[in-house]
Amino acid sequence: MKTYTILVCCAALATTACAGDAWNAVPADRIRLGGVLGWRVDLTTTNNFMQLDLEETFFKPFREKTAAGGFVGLGKLADAAVHLARYSGKADVVARKEAVIRAILETQSPDGYLGYLRPESRMKALWDLHDTGFLLQGLMSEYEEYGDKIALEAAKRGADYVLAHWKDMPANWEFDSITDREWTLGLGFGIARLYAATKDARYRDFLLNERSLKEWELPIVIGRGKMFYGQAYGYLGTALAQLEMHGLEPDPKLLGPTLRALDFMLHGDGTLVTGTGGIAECWTNDQDGEGCVGETCFTVYELLVFDRLIRLGAADLARTGDLMERTIYNALFAAQSRDGRRLRYYTPLNGERTYFGRDDYCCPNNYRRGVARIPRNVFYVKRNAVYANLFTPCTANLDLGDVKVAVREETAYPSDGKILFTVEPERPAAFSFDVRVPRWCQAPVAKINGVRVTYPFTPGSVLKLPRVWQKGDTVALDFPMALRAVRGRGRQSGRFCMMRGPLVYALDTRSAARRPGMNDHDKGVFAGHPHDVQTVLTLDPRLMRFHPDGESSARPNGTMIEARFSTEDWSDGPSADDPTVLLSEYADPDNTLTYFRTPDIEGCGCVDDELYSGDTKKQTP
Template identity: 40%
Template sequence: MSNSRKRIGIVGLVVVAVQSAMAAAKAPAGETLTPIGLREIKLAGEIGRRVDITIYQNLLALNTEKDFLDPFRQRNKVAGYIGLGKLIDATVRFAAYTNDEQVRALKNHLIAEAIKTQEPDGYIGILVPASRVWGVYDIHEMSYLVLGLTNDYKFFGEKASLEAARKLADFIITRWSAEPSRIPGPDGKRGSMYGVTTGLDGALLTLYEQTSDHRYLDFCTNFAQYQLPQWNVAIKLDGPRMDDERHSYIYMALCVAQMQLHGLQPDPRLLKQTQQAVDFLTRQDGLLITGSCSMSEGWHSNQTGSGPASESCATAYLTRMLDRLLRISGDAKYGDMMERIVFNALFAAQSPDGRRIRYFCPFEGQRAYFGDTYCCPNNFRRIIAELPAMVYYRSGDGLAVNLYTESTANVELPDALRLTLRQETGYPSSGTVRIHVDPSRTAEFPLGLRIPRWCTEPVKVAVNGQAVASATPRGSFLTIKRPWQAGDRIELEMSMPWRWIKGRQAQVGRFALMRGPLLFCLSPEVNRLPKELDLRKIVIDPSSVCAPSEDARVRPGGLACKVRAWSPGRATTQPSDLELLLTEFPDPSGTAAYYLLSDPSMSQDDELPVARQ
């Protein structure tokens, strides 16, 4: 190390522990953190692998002609949904991220073929004329087409896409405004309306952001049947209809739209519904151990995890909602929640090879794959396409690191300063993270590092080999502000001990095994257990958890661990008779995530639901 670097490391270092005040002086209205662009980052590690396999093993393997485009050419349905707009939106983002010719060609083809079907009045859809607008899911389908086409203009400057988006949006507004008292949906009820118009608000707000045409903003905020700022309902766990009060995806999509509007017209009242959702998740047992939520697409709090648990649409929109909350508040706990959901519920909703996607992702019992069209597969593709923008955020004059994964970010900071930030890590298998800092010239700026809430031991941080003394609490951002120069490096050491997490509600008396952000499951197939064996009655010795071993059945460099256990009915006073291998939760053959323990005193509370800040 040069003497000059030693002097910088000793003299110029300022360390600040920040929970929610990582102020971004030049951030958009209502935001303290701002995502870097899709073209400014390249991912590796497990997050990068998931992005890649979604593109090359799923997106490019779809039969887009038959499954997605033909229904729009035929337009012979009275109701129904395909998800072409969501597919276009995902493909646009993947094309921007990769700049891959194949992906760009698919994007251009999907959009060109969709625009070819646009009728003179602006309609693009799958329904017969008599069912348009008022038919079930027609506005929902059109809304995401508006969004995908608008984002093609946003990321690629395609004016034809913007023109088609405006014509389609104008069609929706004109037709609905002509019958302002009419409510779309199956029963004419306002609460049910949101299920068939999901995405309209976000699409129109995005169109307004790109055009500055107030008609789109005004329709969201002032049209009698919509009035997004006035949306204000209580979360319900039961009722006769799966409406905006009960349906978790619909509710969170409206929360995301209100937060998008908050970015345009900051108003704390627009955050009320989102805070209600966070309180329900973290204080009323709505958050599952996998990081996701929902049962049969609705809110639930009894912690059951079998059957139609953890809808992929809910997983996607919860991740998106947490991203917005992180951006608005700068509070690291939302990054902690994002990390849990990404590495567990989200990745478990996809086969390890990337080709198949799930509609539901239970943590108890068998998991099933779904087809390529409809809401969940396409919302999965969309959120995977957004992940590159959830790793690094601009914070004031510097950057904040939210997700740890092998990656390289190339960004421009104020005063024409170019910064390359490169993460070198085996995360989430390892808690060691090296961040290489290479500014274009020596300059002082802050770098924020999220210290995960699961860290039960002090995190070791060093800059150029010199320890950074800090009392930063877990669940916070550690901000290091100093003069940085090319070749500097930050080293984080986050110890990853095993954690037995206490179950809640239906899981009381049972325990889940975690290490870092990863949840581990039990697979009868991997362990060659007889089908008749009741996994819920197996008792595990919690002290028998060994050091993790490498296991590549879910991902390269993945982990598994061995435990000793007693088969059902066998007394724990006798020697254990089972040796089990627990694998990462995305293991498609896993059917259990909670277990009985011979010594429950070795367990602890889940760090996410007990956070009441």
């Protein structure tokens, strides 16, 4: 029976929580971010989202409806627009979001079809169902964040069109050219949220019966494989739909594929040091790092999955936060130009990183979605507890159920590991202030009102601070950020990369070649090896120095590491008399080299990557 009841679960303007959730997201308009995270969200809003030619790039094909196939990504853009607008609150950003939603509503066909293909191609041609799925997601985000019931009704009609015409799909379409999960990527997560909002059993039945959401448990396929089965973003897209369903009707079968992927990322070399992974969109574990590496869609879908796992309480909380932090600061931010306008499809470790020449399609729109959700990833809340997941200067107004708490956070993170929270509950109240203690930090210190927390806690765990909190109470954290040389894995074996806190550092080999004081021999080496200077360049981690105020092009007030280098005598390596180069944060758009040779990889103090350490511990719910 059809029902139009709108349930409180995932209802508009509430924290987007479902019955089975352990933690809730904080609505983006309750937090103001500063620092690198705030800068990046503002940059993406102002210099990217607000600069798009919406009519020509995104709306026109939907108004014409003459195409035989293809993908625009209007639904993904709508999803990003909703979250950017909810965070920003500025009239021009909100108006632009409304223009995007209005275009979807205006161009929806009378029969409910959401898309831009000509009638005979609808659903049957690539990527129509893919686009429809994301349009459903965009409309659901508009409903969830703004309580827009017109958007919800449009989503229902759009989904009903798919359900009504599902039986008309050509025979064996799932085996036509590409895996059905990639073909319909977006549909499951959209319809699961529609089911959450409406409790209409037809949507549940479609997901569980027609889409076999509980039975889907594809293994990790390395490489492209038949039918593109190795496509990592498609895998995570289905996993995300499963997680959404798991939040509504918990079932271990719905968690299995996500935890398998997590194990591959953490313990199977499935993720690079920068937090992303894959080559040519497909799972890989070779750690190659050159070329079509780290699709931005995959990077962002990792973040969506991590966020959902945190809210479900379905994986190690601190480790999931560590993964999110690593991925955001490195892989995600490396996909954007310094002025914010240009975006990347791939973010290789070594070699030139090229920009994608379009504003539409998958990666640019998923990039916007990933950045737009950062304000929701900083704190999570539940009744009588708050969890500080990402660190950045900010103010937040948090609803802990029994009490409302304002939090002010002061820090120069990630340039520095000192963080000061000031807690302002509306009245003295008992709740737990929980903090992620990053796994990279060897000697964390926490103080409440200046008094050191003496009971033991370890890196890679969540520090829980339950007490009766008073207005003005403070939590001071000190997470010392030592430089660490991290041993390469797979094809990077025998090399190292430099890290400090969550940040990976890398070298722009072209500007390094222009550094003053470089002798003619070294100039010649750099000039003669524009793409493979790593084959002749050796560095020694023991001869590196941190520069807190580098003139990095990664971000305002970026940090740098000064390194001595040698190109002359590979066996001896550099000495303190050798010339220097400056490594900047990996996200610096100009960087071209992340892993370095050193004459003695075993003797130079290299450590394993604390996050992807290769141990075999399984992630269990």
